[in-house]
Amino acid sequence: MxxxxxxxxxxxxxxxxxxxxxxxxxxxxxxxxxxxxxxxxxxxxxxxxxxxxxxxxxxxxxxxxxxxxxxxxxxxxxxxxxxxxxxxxxxxxxxxxxxxxxxxxxxxxxxxxxxxxxxxxxxxxxxxxxxxxxxxxxxxxxxxxxxxxxxxxxxMNKIEPLMNDQYIEDIECNGIKTPLYIVHRKFGNIRTNIVYDDFDELTGFVEKLSQKCGKYISYANPIMDGRLPDGSRVNATYTEDVTSKGPTFSIRMFTREAWSPVKLMQVGTVSAEILAYLWIAVEHGTNILVVGGTGSGKTTIINCIASFIKPEARIVSIEDTKEIRLMHENWLPSVARSGTGVGGENIGEITLFDLLKASFRQRPDYVIVGEIRGQEANVLFQGMASGHSGLSTMHADDVKTVIRRLETPPINLSPSLVEILDIVCLVSYAKVKNRDARKVRAIQEIIKVSGSGEAEVNTPFQWDPRRNIFMFKRDSVVFNKIVQKKGITFDELQKEFEIRRSLLNFIYKKGIIEFEDVQSIINQYYKNKNTVLKRFGLI
Ligand SMILES: Nc1ncnc2c1ncn2[C@@H]1O[C@H](COP(=O)(O)OP(=O)(O)OP(=O)(O)O)[C@@H](O)[C@H]1O
Ligand SMILES: [Mg+2]
Structure with missing residues (x-):
């Protein structure tokens, strides 16, 4: 044969x-x-x-x-x-x-x-x-x-069945002779029966994965960050000296639909009050940072918050891999790209930093940066200080860590620049009745950052793990700022908050959950509030 x-x-x-x-x-x-x-x-x-x-x-x-x-x-x-x-x-x-x-x-x-x-x-x-x-x-x-x-x-060879499972969030391979793990939407972190026993097979697969991302992985370039044609995010390593058990890869599966604010309410991550508050905050150009651990749902929340931005606003988004999905017509998405070259040269590289600098020339109303880690944070805060609004995420566990990271190298912001940040939204994994859930654990408003880096904060929302409810304190520094800047009275703002809260609750009860449907109601609300309220019988 x-x-x-x-x-x-x-x-x-x-x-x-x-x-x-x-x-x-x-x-x-x-x-x-x-x-x-x-x-x-x-x-x-x-x-x-x-x-x-x-x-x-x-x-x-x-x-x-x-x-x-x-x-x-x-x-x-x-x-x-x-x-x-x-x-x-x-x-x-x-x-x-x-x-x-x-x-x-x-x-x-x-x-x-x-x-x-x-x-x-x-x-x-x-x-x-x-x-x-x-x-x-x-x-x-x-x-x-x-x-x-x-x-x-x-x-995708052995993992093709996994790539077709809509219940998978992440696929993790930590090397040869060890089972692949997945994060299942319902059952969390679980072991699979898939193992790569053979070094060459895994190496070959990691090469294929890189090719599919349009990238090149090799002994000289042993770490790869990329994105598959379906939008899934990939990290891979190639050699044993980088990771002890041989090549590795992890895939963050692309979720087909962006999550609407109402969907986040449905899964219990936020309350209608939190959403109504964020909606008002975003309408008035508040600067927000979503903070949490790996995979805690930061990008999902930032996307949800961004859906509250006025439909006609000029939005520029800047990311390493394209995850933000919006329906705004005046939205300019951009993605950083790594360069090619040997000996440390990175010909053609366009970093978040480059993109962000360029973005402010495009006179955006809102700039969304997928995640801030380094120098780009500095540009974002400068931009916010000069009157553009900003949304971003950061890997940290609490406000204290956020401030420390913003004020130390490589970011090095001064306390007065850190104060530009209005809201920190903390997200994390939690156990509710023995089940994994994601929660907006707290919303904190920055009042003042002292010279020594201590932040004075107000916490309008806090999740109570014992009772699984979102505690809400009717006192908001951000609302006060809006009152001072925009000439609206506090009562008017409070009334608006109540209306939006009822509307979101009503949309939820009606079962309107899909991103497009919810976005279209938000847009209509901006254009003709009374028509929307009449439609839902709220006036
Ligand atoms: N509130 C939620 N409830 C259930 N699943 C969620 C929730 N938010 C996000 N997810 C799912 O969790 C996964 C990770 O979400 P996301 O990308 O938003 O997290 P992240 O914190 O930005 O992750 P990373 O640290 O890798 O950037 C996705 O598959 C997403 O669909
Ligand atoms: Mg993210």
């Missing part, structure tokens, strides 16, 4: 996608490999006792399923990927076919983003390959092999 393959390789039959599809037109009825991409997110059962968990759902139907179950040995939930089982003979044929595909087919077709077109192309070529090699397969074996070829060439 290999001889035959070798002689085929010599002929190097490179097949062009369009040509091939044209040539085989009319033979489509023979194509039987189909994947159901239309499937909705499955409903997971509500389970009181996790040790009874035993549930399957399809992710690449009808080929790959996820089995969530309780592992009595380790006393934890495990995430099992179930795929078709191949016998020895089928495995051999799969190897031969995969070599054939690698050598014969124009892999650049992988850039075509319509999966159906790719599958058709692949299946037609596999048929040619099988014929040329004289391999006969029964329908069942054929479909199983097609699945693996699809998975390994069009998909």
């Amino acid at each position: 290999l001889d035959k393959l070798n002689s085929l390789f010599k002929r190097k039959k490179i097949i062009d996608v369009d040509e091939k599809i044209k040539k085989t037109n009319g033979q489509n009825e023979q194509l039987i490999f189909k994947i159901d991409f239309s499937s909705q997110k499955p409903e997971l059962p509500e389970i009181e006792d996790q040790t009874k968990l035993d549930f399957r759902y399809g992710v690449i139907i009808p080929f790959a399923y996820i089995h969530l179950s309780w592992d009595d040995v380790h006393n934890e939930i495990v995430y099992g990927v179930e795929e078709p089982i191949l016998d020895v003979h089928e495995k051999e044929i799969l190897n031969t076919l995969e070599q054939g595909v690698q050598e014969l087919i124009d892999i650049s077709f992988v850039n075509v983003d319509q999966k159906e077109v790719l599958i058709e192309y692949l299946e037609k070529n596999i048929r040619i390959l099988l014929k040329e090699l004289g391999i006969e397969l029964n329908r069942n074996s054929y479909l199983k092999l097609m699945y693996y070829i699809y998975r390994d060439f069009i998909g």
Whole structure:
């Protein structure tokens, strides 16, 4: 069989996608490999006792399923990927076919983003390959092999089933001979049954991952930050000297829909009061920093807050990887890019710092910086001091740490510049009735920052973990600032706050949750408040 393959390789039959599809037109009825991409997110059962968990759902139907179950040995939930089982003979044929595909087919077709077109192309070529090699397969074996070829060439190999699971937030691989972990939307951090045993296999996969992100990873450049075509964020390392267990990768899966403010209310992360407060704050150009740990939901919150910005406002957003999603027409999104070059040169590099400096020339009403870590924070605060409004996130646990990080290298802000910040919104993971939840733990308003770096704060909202409620103190420094600056009375502002709170509660009760729908109500409210209030029977 290999001889035959070798002689085929010599002929190097490179097949062009369009040509091939044209040539085989009319033979489509023979194509039987189909994947159901239309499937909705499955409903997971509500389970009181996790040790009874035993549930399957399809992710690449009808080929790959996820089995969530309780592992009595380790006393934890495990995430099992179930795929078709191949016998020895089928495995051999799969190897031969995969070599054939690698050598014969124009892999650049992988850039075509319509999966159906790719599958058709692949299946037609596999048929040619099988014929040329004289391999006969029964329908069942054929479909199983097609699945693996699809998975390994069009998909993301072993983790392709995970990439299709809408319940996954993160996928983490910490090296060889150790199971991959995922963060499951319902069950949190859990172990999977996927392990890379082979160093070369994992290295090859990390290279493929980088290629898919349009990046290059190598011994000279062993760390990669990128973004997959579907928007998922990727970090990877390449060599053992960087990470002890060999190459690693982590993928933050792209959430298809931006989360609306009402969705955040629904999952209990915020209250209607918090949202009404933030809405008023943003309308009046308040500077807000969302602060929390890794994966605590900072970007999701900043996106939600940004949806409250007036629909006609000029917004500029600046990020390392594009995560912010808005519907504002006058929004200019920009993304930093890493440079290429050897010996420390970074030709073509455009940093957050560069973008931010340029952004202020575009006279934005609001500047959104995905995350501040270094020098760019300095530019953002200068910009805020000169009258532009700013929204950003920072990795920290409390206001004290935020201020310390802002005032020490590499950021080095003076206390008076730190005072430009109006609101710090603290988010964190929490346990509510033994379940993982994300909470806006507190909203703090900066009153004053002393020369020694101590901040005086007011805390209008605080989450009470014991009772799982958001405590609300009707005293806001930010509202007072708005009253002074905008000539509105405190009572008027308070009334507006109550109206918006009722409106948000009402929208929630009506089940209007989707980002677009909520955004459209916010926009209408700005344009014609009374029509909206009448529509919801609030006046
Ligand atoms: N309030 C929430 N409840 C449940 N899941 C959430 C919530 N907020 C965010 N998520 C999910 O958690 C994941 C991480 O969210 P997000 O990117 O907003 O966090 P982050 O703090 O910005 O992370 P990072 O530190 O990596 O920048 C996403 O998959 C998102 O859909
Ligand atoms: Mg983030």
